[in-house]
Amino acid sequence: MSDTDDSYIQRASSPDSDYGGSGLSTAAGPSGAVSTRSSTRNNSTRPITNTELRSTTGAYIWEDSIQRSWDVVQEDAGGSLAGVVAELVQAGKRKRLHYDTTPLQRGIIRHLILIFDLSMSMAEKDLRPTRYQLSISYAIQFVTDYFEQNPISQLGVIGMRDGLASLVSQLGGSPTEHISALQALRKQEPSGDPSLQNALEMARGALYHVPSHGTKEVVIIFGSLLSCDPGDIHKTIGTLKSEHVRVRIVGLAAEVAICKEICRQTNEGDATSTYGVILNEQHFKELLLASCTPPAATKQKSSASTGSELMRMGFPSRIVETSPSFCACHSRLIKGGYICPRCKVKVCSLPTECPACGLTLILSTHLARSYHHLMPLRNWDEVDWKDGKNASTCFACQVPFPAAPSSAPRIRLSVSGSATNASASVAPSATTGGASGRFRCPSCKQMFCIDCDLFAHEILHNCPGCESAAGRRTREIDRSDAH
């Protein structure tokens, strides 16, 4: 429709044409490749003299939104890329460092339905090997992470295929069952059209019996641009809203208006953080695994239930037997297990519901696993060179910090090998001026390296300095103290 040249030719549009900047559009393709199409219908090709269209760097304003990933990679004087690669790794690490650390009330007992798009559009090969296979791999990882972070929650999987919704695995608390059901899905081929209404109605039915202290959530992996529904989907959205079901959608193709509408209605107007369209595979994984953290509790509008309840739970003790006996949940012969404190039947694994009396049985470690969501670790501040001179090594892992730029430019490699600082002069031109690669905890004032920062915030959820009472110490023993 418009003649596009392969070579990049600058075309200027006359200032009073009707599509000033909008005719020169950038279309984002499914895997994030950004292309420019210059429409030449009314254009006259002439040399560029119109300076109003240029930004300060000399390029057109509409070019600023284009990111050319090949520009970032440049060889240094020796012809090697090692410095640039290390810098990219560092930049990636810094990007991950911003966490939301407000201690919100969160729904810890979660009931989540994962809705899978099994329609024709999932056979596209823009994600390797196909969207379908990659989505299943990520979904399996999601199941593992979800049960790791929320051990007392439940999960169910529904698929949308041929205009119908089918139950892939029931709402349950055992990860192996869901993983084997997802593995079985790999052998099938995607076909047909997806139907959002059918899937949402089936999810709503599955979540109907959830007690009021649990959250009701739906996560949809949606790769199509349409939805074939038998009725009025807005009615379904209305019922979802009245039942407090919250829907999150991960789009694989492009933004679809009905998905945005669903997310906006069910999440009280917040569609930006609940509906995401992926840019690349890494982004897909991030968006999907973001649903593993418990959602913040919203204010309950109805006065009937306040959402806060006292739940009766049993804490069984483990027994060791010399001869095997049957477990009540699977009728398997096993040696040892857990005894329900109320009805004294044996179950083989926790957390579970006692098959005889219905009491929820958990270990105190399962509750402890969710504490870090309720009391998140505070963000650490990045420290300038002038403040960070006193600390020479990281407090937790003892890795030596790079020296200040005025002194030796050549810096030692840290043991992990991934944080080579190519040159100290690069650091000030990075994200923040004068960043020194040191991070300070606001309460104990100790300095840490970037690896410890990532480790403490993503895996450990403790500050080693605060736990060692470093801020409260009043005596110095050795030379590496930093106050």
Added chain:
Amino acid sequence: MSTRNSQPTALHKILQPHATTRLLAVLTMNAVDGSSHVPQDKFASELEEELPSLLVLILDTSPLGWGAQSPPISLRDAVASLLIFINSHLALSHSNEVAVIAAHTDCVRYLYPVPGEDYKKLAPKSTATSGTESSDDVVANGQTNGHNGALTDSSMYRQFRVVDESVLKQLEMLLLATSASDIEHNGKISDATLISGALSTSLAYINRLIGGVNDDGPKMRARILVVSVCSDLASQYVPIMNCIFAAQKMKVPIDICKIGNETVFLQQAADTTGGVYLHLEHPAGMIQYLMTAFLPDRVLRKHLVLPTLSSIDFRAACFCHKRIVDIGYVCNICLSIFCQPPADGSCAICDTIFDPKELANLLKKPIVVATGTPKAKAKKKKKKDTDSTPTLTPGP
């Protein structure tokens, strides 16, 4: 030929940054001796045994705790046993490494490796009777050398000596600088130490040395051994649980060598991460316990049956009376455990008000009807009760 197909894969593995020389040798032999039909995974798992092992030793240095153990074992004897244990760990393989961290009552210290020390150059051993030293040096060196004289000498294998001397010197400095006010918690003398700080620091150190959880492959295997004499500090429950889950994710087993009273947190740590928990009944024989139960590393443990605690008490303690409960009531906002529904209808920890109807449901007791005199009213009430046992009485 099958060997021709295996050439590209062998080269691909060679060019990976983590390839060791042994991997290179194995895979080129793979192409030569025609054993390329063996899947590559088998080699990967065999090579896991070839990875060097990192042992992080966390030593509890509470003066009160060790003082209480003093008749059968003193801190000096324990450190002597531990040095022999460390030396034998280092002797198992040339690339094995060790780190020693002291968990003191108010701080956490690296005893080895100490930041800022260059271990490549080793100072010549100074004798205790050198006349040119100042009196301070004589006192300091005389004391340290008096201990060192029994434990290390200049004819020791260099790697052992470096570690042993550093541990002894740093421990001495730490203990000499401790004053009476430092061993108090909340104003009273206690023997509790900062185990959570030591665990967090050691996990950060392991994370740096191993190269991260999500990388291509770990460069080392790591494990943690905690030698503990003190009792639990209740305020450390949540940090210790966080450390336990992090260790579980990183596949780092935490072994516990317990002297003195039992603790619950450390038992759970050993059980969750797959480590060995031993409570020493005869602490004087500590070296024997260390060498038999704690020396084998993770790969060997698959083939051995090691003594550990199997009857762990996982029951929770309620937050209100600290009683052990087996059926408890959990607030769904703050996950705190109560032994009975709170009388004022609100959670004591997070002050959320519970729904009074639900609370009433939980408090309902079953109606017990005396047999022989059926009452119509009692039968009606039974319908509303959810957990009453229906007593069937025959009709008249």
